[in-house]
Amino acid sequence: MKKRHLLFLALAGLLALAGCGTSQSSGEAITAVGSSALQPLVEAAAEQYQTDHVGVFINVQGGGTGTGLSQIQQGAVEIGNSDLFAEEKAGINAKKLVDHRVAVVGITPIANKAVGVKNLTVVQLRRLFTGEITNWKQVGGKDLPVVVVNRAQGSGTRATFERWVLGDRQPMPAQEQDSTGMVRSIVASTPGAVSYVAFSYVDSSVRALALSGVKPTDQNVTTNDWPIWSYEHMYTKGQPHGLTKQFLAYIQSAKTQQRLVSKMGYIPITAMKVTRDAKGNVIDKQGEKSNGSN
Amino acid sequence: MDPIKAAMLKRSRSAKLEQRGKLISLFCISLIVIVVAAIFFFVASRGLATFFDNKVNLWSFLSKSVWSPAVNDAHGNPQVGALPMIVGSFGVTFLSAVVATPFAVGAAIFMTEISPKMGKKILQPVIELLVGIPSVVYGFIGLSVVVPAIRHVFGGTGFGILAGTFVLFVMILPTVTSMTVDALNAVPRYYREASLALGGTRWQTISRVVLRAAMPGILTGVVFGMARAFGEALAVQMVIGNAALLPHNLISPASTLTSVLTSGIGNTVMGSLENNALWSLALLLLLMSLAFNLVIRWIGKKGEMKR
Numbered sequence: 001m002k003k004r005h006l007l008f009l010a011l012a013g014l015l016a017l018a019g020c021g022t023s024q025s026s027g028e029a030i031t032a033v034g035s036s037a038l039q040p041l042v043e044a045a046a047e048q049y050q051t052d053h054v055g056v057f058i059n060v061q062g063g064g065t066g067t068g069l070s071q072i073q074q075g076a077v078e079i080g081n082s083d084l085f086a087e088e089k090a091g092i093n094a095k096k097l098v099d100h101r102v103a104v105v106g107i108t109p110i111a112n113k114a115v116g117v118k119n120l121t122v123v124q125l126r127r128l129f130t131g132e133i134t135n136w137k138q139v140g141g142k143d144l145p146v147v148v149v150n151r152a153q154g155s156g157t158r159a160t161f162e163r164w165v166l167g168d169r170q171p172m173p174a175q176e177q178d179s180t181g182m183v184r185s186i187v188a189s190t191p192g193a194v195s196y197v198a199f200s201y202v203d204s205s206v207r208a209l210a211l212s213g214v215k216p217t218d219q220n221v222t223t224n225d226w227p228i229w230s231y232e233h234m235y236t237k238g239q240p241h242g243l244t245k246q247f248l249a250y251i252q253s254a255k256t257q258q259r260l261v262s263k264m265g266y267i268p269i270t271a272m273k274v275t276r277d278a279k280g281n282v283i284d285k286q287g288e289k290s291n292g293s294n
Numbered sequence: 295m296d297p298i299k300a301a302m303l304k305r306s307r308s309a310k311l312e313q314r315g316k317l318i319s320l321f322c323i324s325l326i327v328i329v330v331a332a333i334f335f336f337v338a339s340r341g342l343a344t345f346f347d348n349k350v351n352l353w354s355f356l357s358k359s360v361w362s363p364a365v366n367d368a369h370g371n372p373q374v375g376a377l378p379m380i381v382g383s384f385g386v387t388f389l390s391a392v393v394a395t396p397f398a399v400g401a402a403i404f405m406t407e408i409s410p411k412m413g414k415k416i417l418q419p420v421i422e423l424l425v426g427i428p429s430v431v432y433g434f435i436g437l438s439v440v441v442p443a444i445r446h447v448f449g450g451t452g453f454g455i456l457a458g459t460f461v462l463f464v465m466i467l468p469t470v471t472s473m474t475v476d477a478l479n480a481v482p483r484y485y486r487e488a489s490l491a492l493g494g495t496r497w498q499t500i501s502r503v504v505l506r507a508a509m510p511g512i513l514t515g516v517v518f519g520m521a522r523a524f525g526e527a528l529a530v531q532m533v534i535g536n537a538a539l540l541p542h543n544l545i546s547p548a549s550t551l552t553s554v555l556t557s558g559i560g561n562t563v564m565g566s567l568e569n570n571a572l573w574s575l576a577l578l579l580l581l582m583s584l585a586f587n588l589v590i591r592w593i594g595k596k597g598e599m600k601r
Contacts, residue, residue: 036560064560066569074564090364091566147451152536153364154561154568170365175453175547176536178557189442190451 027055028243034068034081035156037198038232041103041264042081045251056243065156072097072235078244080235083156085278098239102251103232103266106199107161108216110206114191117141119210125165128194131172136192148174149186149195160230161196200265218267224274224282341577344570350374355574361538363568374571378540382548385455385541386530387523390462394470395516402474407500424468433529436461441533448545453535456544461529466519473518477511478504510597514590521586527552551575
């Protein structure tokens, strides 16, 4: 008899759970998947949007840029978050996707504090990551071997950094870490370590390096004086409609951009004085075309 | 028809119950078999696509040492050489097993032969506690204690096979120990008595009779530990450095099959070569764990005690 009761309870519980699911989606539900760098912003925006609009449900998941782009290409989700232009990712047919740029992220090289270097030229930085410079004294620092720490292959941060620093040169094989937090703690604790992180991850445990005297600041990114930055994209398959459209408009609205986006450590898309396309051509927002790629 | 005949011909209540029980258990087992088969099929279909769809040579996959699937080499072939990961995985697995086995056997002998009372009271719970610690905790301790210590003593960055070995050593120690304890306990009491009766000392009894008789069980334990070490992802990933390089010594950053898999899978697009190459690594892992299982069975069969 007792077992019967248990079974009944379990069934009732299942039914209740199923009921929950339907009552949530009785409004409208969308899913955004992808880039872990963009995830915190989308999560925060979704939370705010849901408190303003009762009955909608926005599900935000990480998984990486590759996951986001492949899921949106298959049409499995409503929004695919990406650190890269879809054109830059192999295996993605960018023509079917519509790009919505929601923020800008600046990326800065960071080094262990003991290296004794605060400023590098782009060429020096490139040589550090291709393995031509193996000791910090070659760039005016202390006598310390260089320890390069990379993000995992295919990471959006790494792709952006390599595109604007290495150009078409290949990086030397080195340590790889799959999260920015891990990169920072390793650089902080390993003598001679150098890597790169998004601006919002720089803290007092590591040293952000300036490039030819240009400091890694939001201001310098908006004018493209600091070239290592990328858009954060939210891709939809075809033109968005319904809740997807409203939510994207909400993130791109001036209010969200000014308050939430800068509060979360990203650079608002509205603050940018230049635009850049997938091929790397930089265009002044006044319409005048300035220097091309790199 | 008289009631007795009717009752005899009708299927009894307990027969029905048994039938139902058989059906349920058949359903459960077939579900498990289907899941396993589906996993095998999925991993194999994805993993083999690297060789059939992307035309990567199997031999170059196993023997080349440049892992950079997104970039083609001078001849236009994708660079998918998994050798560094294979070497890394086997390196940490064998080294940690080599380090852990003497400790495990020593602890097990102490717990079964020398001081069973204390073994049951103190060592057993400690070993069981070690099993329960999540691997991320081991990895975190490895990152914040083992890596700096190795850097301090040996120089370099501290990341590498040595750090991975230390972390895995602690992780597989309880597995190997408890299986060794079981193996030693399974040695019949009269073996020991016979040895002592023939005038063997305690040491002679333990080393030449008990250990010899328990050898298959001990080996099974070691292989089990190795299987666990081979499949461990998170803790190793945190301390090994994840560089797809052939390790030239124990303290240079290296990588394992699992660490490359976990760090890469989210950054690749399903169906692309980068993704297929990762699935090939997964297939390799699956085949290796299959091999470990076969080895365990083989040891079990080969070493059955003949009475």
